[in-house]
Amino acid sequence: MRLSIDESYAGKHVLLTGASGFLGKVWLTIMLQRDPGVARYYIVLRRKATRTARQRFERIIQTSPAFRPLHERYGKDLAAFINERIELIDGDVSSDGLGIEPETAARLRRDVDLIVHCAGLVDFDPDLRDALTTNVDGTICVADFAESCAKAALLHISTCYVAGTRNGRIAEVLTPNYTPNGEDFDAAAELVDARARIAEIEAEFEGPDRAAEIHLHAIKQIRERGRNPDNPKLVKTIARRIKRQMLKDAMIEEGQDRAKRRGWTNIYTYTKSLAESVLAPRVDRLRFAILRPAIVESSLADPFPGWNQGFNTCGPLSYMLAGWFRELPLRSGNLFDVVPVDYVCNGMTIAGAALLQGDHELIYQCGTSDKNPLAIDRALDLTGLAHRKHLRRKGDTVVDRVLLARWDGVETEIDHTLSIPNIRKVTQGFAKLMRDLPARWPEAVHERARKAADRADELDGDLDTIEHLIDLYLPFIYENDFVFETNNLLKYDIPEEAFRFDPKALDWRKYWIDVHIPGLRKWCYPLFEGKTPENYKPRHKFTLDEAPASEGQPEGGLR
Amino acid sequence: MTTPKRAAFFRAEGVLVSRGVLAATAYYAANAQKFSERALRFGVVALSAPLQGLLGQNDRTLANRIAFLAARGMSEDRLAELGEEYAEDILKDKILDRGVELLKRARAEGNRVVVLSDNITEIMEPLLQHLPKIDDLVCNHLEIVDGEATGKLLDPVIGSHGDGRWAQAYAERHGLDLKACTAYGSHGTDLLLLAAVGKPCAVNPDFTLRRSAREADWPTIEYQEKD
Numbered sequence: 001m002r003l004s005i006d007e008s009y010a011g012k013h014v015l016l017t018g019a020s021g022f023l024g025k026v027w028l029t030i031m032l033q034r035d036p037g038v039a040r041y042y043i044v045l046r047r048k049a050t051r052t053a054r055q056r057f058e059r060i061i062q063t064s065p066a067f068r069p070l071h072e073r074y075g076k077d078l079a080a081f082i083n084e085r086i087e088l089i090d091g092d093v094s095s096d097g098l099g100i101e102p103e104t105a106a107r108l109r110r111d112v113d114l115i116v117h118c119a120g121l122v123d124f125d126p127d128l129r130d131a132l133t134t135n136v137d138g139t140i141c142v143a144d145f146a147e148s149c150a151k152a153a154l155l156h157i158s159t160c161y162v163a164g165t166r167n168g169r170i171a172e173v174l175t176p177n178y179t180p181n182g183e184d185f186d187a188a189a190e191l192v193d194a195r196a197r198i199a200e201i202e203a204e205f206e207g208p209d210r211a212a213e214i215h216l217h218a219i220k221q222i223r224e225r226g227r228n229p230d231n232p233k234l235v236k237t238i239a240r241r242i243k244r245q246m247l248k249d250a251m252i253e254e255g256q257d258r259a260k261r262r263g264w265t266n267i268y269t270y271t272k273s274l275a276e277s278v279l280a281p282r283v284d285r286l287r288f289a290i291l292r293p294a295i296v297e298s299s300l301a302d303p304f305p306g307w308n309q310g311f312n313t314c315g316p317l318s319y320m321l322a323g324w325f326r327e328l329p330l331r332s333g334n335l336f337d338v339v340p341v342d343y344v345c346n347g348m349t350i351a352g353a354a355l356l357q358g359d360h361e362l363i364y365q366c367g368t369s370d371k372n373p374l375a376i377d378r379a380l381d382l383t384g385l386a387h388r389k390h391l392r393r394k395g396d397t398v399v400d401r402v403l404l405a406r407w408d409g410v411e412t413e414i415d416h417t418l419s420i421p422n423i424r425k426v427t428q429g430f431a432k433l434m435r436d437l438p439a440r441w442p443e444a445v446h447e448r449a450r451k452a453a454d455r456a457d458e459l460d461g462d463l464d465t466i467e468h469l470i471d472l473y474l475p476f477i478y479e480n481d482f483v484f485e486t487n488n489l490l491k492y493d494i495p496e497e498a499f500r501f502d503p504k505a506l507d508w509r510k511y512w513i514d515v516h517i518p519g520l521r522k523w524c525y526p527l528f529e530g531k532t533p534e535n536y537k538p539r540h541k542f543t544l545d546e547a548p549a550s551e552g553q554p555e556g557g558l559r
Numbered sequence: 560m561t562t563p564k565r566a567a568f569f570r571a572e573g574v575l576v577s578r579g580v581l582a583a584t585a586y587y588a589a590n591a592q593k594f595s596e597r598a599l600r601f602g603v604v605a606l607s608a609p610l611q612g613l614l615g616q617n618d619r620t621l622a623n624r625i626a627f628l629a630a631r632g633m634s635e636d637r638l639a640e641l642g643e644e645y646a647e648d649i650l651k652d653k654i655l656d657r658g659v660e661l662l663k664r665a666r667a668e669g670n671r672v673v674v675l676s677d678n679i680t681e682i683m684e685p686l687l688q689h690l691p692k693i694d695d696l697v698c699n700h701l702e703i704v705d706g707e708a709t710g711k712l713l714d715p716v717i718g719s720h721g722d723g724r725w726a727q728a729y730a731e732r733h734g735l736d737l738k739a740c741t742a743y744g745s746h747g748t749d750l751l752l753l754a755a756v757g758k759p760c761a762v763n764p765d766f767t768l769r770r771s772a773r774e775a776d777w778p779t780i781e782y783q784e785k786d
Contacts, residue, residue, distance in 0.1 A: 378634065378706065381592060385640045392644075408592045509636045 001359070003492035005499045008353035010037035013111045015152070017093045017142060018118030019043045020056065022309040023157065023296060025066045027118065027345040029303045032070055032085065034498055036349075041085055042108060044119075046092040046099070053090040054544055062542045063535040065523075066303045071538040078538075083545035093119045093138040098145050109145075112152045114352050117142045120157065123311075124266040124472050127248045128255030129198055135271035136191065140278055147286050153355040154288040155348065160337065160367050160484040162273035162292065164264040165475060169370075169483045172363040174290060176280035178273060180263030187277030190258075197254060205247050214243050265475040289360045291351045293344040294337035294367030294484055295476070298519035300511055302342040306519025313476065314338065315524035316469050318517055321380075321409040322387045322525075325466060329414045329474065332377040334481040337369040339503070340511065346501045347489050354492065361491075367484040371503040376477050377411055382509060384408030386517035414478065420467040424460055431456035565739040567665035568726060568752060571676035571683070571698075573745025574762045575658040575690065576650055577783075580619075580677045580718075581611055584626040586645045591633060600629040617747050617767065619718035623677055624711070627701060631710025635703050642681030650682065651689045657782040658762070661743060663691050670741065671733065673697060675752075677718035697725070723751025743780075744768065753777065 014031075018024035031038065045053040061067050061082065074081045089108070092099035100108065119142075121134040139156060146154040163170045164180025179185040204210060218239040222229045229235065252267070259270035276290060298308040308315070321328065347366035354360035368374060391405035412419065434453035437446060486503065494500045526533045572579040581604060588600030607625035630638060666672050674690075676683050676698040683698045699718070702711040715721050730737045738757035742749070747767030753759030754775075761772035761779045772779050 378636065381634050382636055384592065385636060389640070389644075406590060407594075410593050509639065513636075513640065 001492050003350065003353055003357065003359070003494055005349055005353050005494060005496045006036045008036075008356045009349075011039045012037075012113040012356060013040045013042065014038050014352070015042040015044060015089075015108060015112045015115045016118065017044045017098075017116070017138075018120060018157070019045060020060055021118060021120070021122070022312075023293070023341060023344060023348075024116075024118035025060065025064060025309070026299060026303060026307065026341045027116070027348055029066050029070060030342065030345045031349070032081075033073070033302065034496075036496070036499075038085070040087060040111070042087050042089050042112065044089045044091040044093060044098055044100070047090065054088060057088050058542060058544055062538065064309075065534070065536040066307055066309070068536045068538075069303045071536070071540070071542075076540040078540065079542050079545065082542070088544060093117070093142055094133045096141060096144070098141055105145075109149045109152075112149055114356055115142060115146050115149075115152050115154045116348065116352060117154060117156045120272070122268060124268050125252050125256060126267060128194065128251040128258075128267060131255060131267045131271040132191070132194060132198075132274075135268075136274050136278065139275035143279055143282055143286060143288070146288070147282065152287075153360075154286060155352050155355055156275070156279060156288060156290045157348070158272050158276055158290050158292045159269060160292045160294045160365055160482070161265060161269045161476075162276055163482060163484075164262070164269060164273070165480055166263070167481050169485055170365070172361065172365050172485050172488050174276060174280055174283075174362045177277050183262065185262065187274050191274060191278075194254075194258060198251065201250050201254060202247070205243060205250070210243075210246075214239050214246065217242050265480075266472065283362065287355060287358070287360075289351050289355050289362060289364060291344075291348055291364045291366055292484070293347070294339050294365075294369065296341050296344050297338045298340060298516045298523075299342040300340040300506070300515060302345070305515045306522065307341070308519045308523040311524065311527060313473070314516070315520050316528065317473060317477075318383050318387075318520055319525050319528050320466055320469065321383050322391075322521075323404075326407060326409050327412040327416060327418050328380060328409055328477070329416070329419070329470060330376045330380060330411045330477040331479075331481070332375065332411060334376045334477065335369040335373050335483060336376040336379045336477065337367040337482065337484055338374060338379070338516075339366060339368050340506070340516075343368075343501060343503065343506070346499050349499050350489055350492055350494060350501055361488040364488045365484045365486050366489060366501070367486050368503045368506060369483045370486040371490075372506055372508075373483070374508050378508070379512070380409050380411060382512035383517060386513040389513060390518070390521065414474075420463055420470060424463045424467065427456045427460045427463065431460065564734065564736050565669070565741075566671035566673055566694075566730070566733070566735050567662075567668075568740065568742040568744075568756065569658070569662060569665075569672070569674045570742075570744045570746070570749050570752070570762075571674050571678065573765075574743045575655055575662065575674065576686075577653045577655055578650055579611070580623055580626050581608055582649070583645060583678050583682055584629045586649065587633065587638070587641055588629045590637075590641050590644075592637065596632075603629040618720055619677060619746070619748050620716045620721075623699065623716055623718050627679070627699070627712050628710040630701060630708045633708050635706045635708065638679075638681045638701065638708055642679065643685040646682050646685035646689075650686050654686075654689060655782060657780070658743075659691060661762075661780075662693070665741060666691060666693075671695070671735070673729070675717055679712075695729075697729075718748055720748065720751050723755045726752050726755045747771070 016024060016028060019028050045057055047053050048056060071078055089100055089104060097105050119138055121131050143154060146152045166180050177185045177187050218235050219229045221238055222234060255267035259267050264270040264273060279288060295313045297312060297314050298306050344366050347364060351364045388405045391400050395401035395405060431453040434449040437449050489501045523533045569575055584604045588604050589597055591597045591600050604626055607622050610622035610625060662672060672693040673695040674693050679699045679701055683696055687696060697717060699716060700713040702709045702713050715725060737755055740756040741758040742753050742756040743760050743762050744753050745762050746765050749768060750771055759777045761768050761777055763781055764772055764779060
């Protein structure tokens, strides 16, 4: 079926949410670079802390390396180019009417042809309140807004992993009130119940028992830091901090329980699946499609090879494998559905074009496991080879260049002798032994033993982080084996070659070793080391225009 | 432009590079994914070493087959990466300058240049970018099943007496006049190849080839890495 991207998007008005995120940003840059003739992009961005939406957007374009190709192409004319095509909308996707000022909202309702809803919280296990607000309420508000528009269709970005802990082939279907374990389920009732439970937990934290417990914690913490516990202001500040953290932990625990009870892997997939369920009943009154990407990773080519942003699935795992950690529990042959972000962006563009043409499917899965599968053990081997290639030439020390470069990650079982829990038992036992030395032994020995015990504690802390990470990833690398059917995106004949989605064309070895892992090394690993990845510093400063941008757009460029 | 009617055949090992199959397979063995695998694979290479020495002057088929068993179970990705690494970091520095000169001269004389190697594609293809342009590379291929090497060399195995027959078939396919062709060999296994062409030349010959070259009155060239 022929589907021309240029013909579909020509003269259309597109509203984008989540433009500050990895996927949204790359999609925007690709669309601006390839320019299929969109008349206007409306970027909905919320203010954050002290930064206005305008300041945030300017900063994104000014500093994000994703915009580098546009800076290089347009130079000092980039501002004019952006102002001509983009209108920034100060709003909040999780508020009614997207939190957009009424006059602007009315105009958008009249003009917008396509809403691309990328905004979402992609952390695996965030605070349940945040996840519900962003992933579920955000989708409800965007869908409400789309329904209130004169002609807008909605492209909602979800994830293949809403499938949860199921194995086998996952079809491109939308099942209302879906749960992975197949139990009777009512998504609307679940939302009401989850919110009620959140209110209960919050109330519990306001009660006197919790307050007393938190107060004691605060006093203990202040004493441990060698500060004065009689300072009421300090106690109050510390107690407030402890309360916030404990409340967050309680919310995460509640979210994890709810997700796991029904068979989802984590809070992210649970809330994303709820969002799909709240969209499902609108099928008769709203023109929408859901695009489910698999694991979105570094770009293959656009905006430039290897671009990545923030923490992601491969980042922490491959980072661990670059150090001394080598035994990763995984099940050989299980598929690891990674897809480069620019492939996903092409999928989004195709699905959007199909929506604009009114010839769309309800679900588009966008992965590689169906057409060009990558097994997890192959991914591990490629990761080892990529680290080897880097360390042999650029390792910081001789140990890196000679030993680490030749020490590849290997697959193990969860209960392997050298598994992290077993190593932790040894380090904890060692620390205890060092602290429980007979009192009659000389002080010098005790002093050294204390130091060794502290070192063992530090190591135990690191291992705890690794253990936690592995637990998070086990559903994807060990416990489940999915194949996400990817047929709907491939049914279109796209005349514009640059917009084609062709998972079969991906050369895993070249991508993993020469693009993906080097990209993670540059853009993600610094985050794990508490550093900031390098920002882009364009030659020309970018500022958004406040003046009317073009004819027919009397309200101007910034709202 | 018409295809040249004559060709120059170069045995890579001993003529163009000073390292053979054993060094390559030892490199693979030493860089397998797991430490335990490395020892085992080294054992296989060690086993093939005396065979290379004993039988290598007549027919290297068996020795090559055993040596490449060291790559059994290794992923296609690892074979390719290590092959590239070996070619770039080790083999490139073992290229024999005099051999390269011979190759350039053959090309300048209008010969179709063909390189034969006992090594595998994963090593030889990356090496080609460090050699003057050639027309054909004929080397060994490891069988790959489901992304892993089975350890079996696909037929015909290069490094056997079959190379002579192969040269005849190649000449027929490309319309070459073998009497006008040149061949540079360095081992006893190259005897039939050298005998098949009109201008044979023994380069750094082993005992068997040296004796035969002397008897057949073939020219012999000797050079080393630093020549």
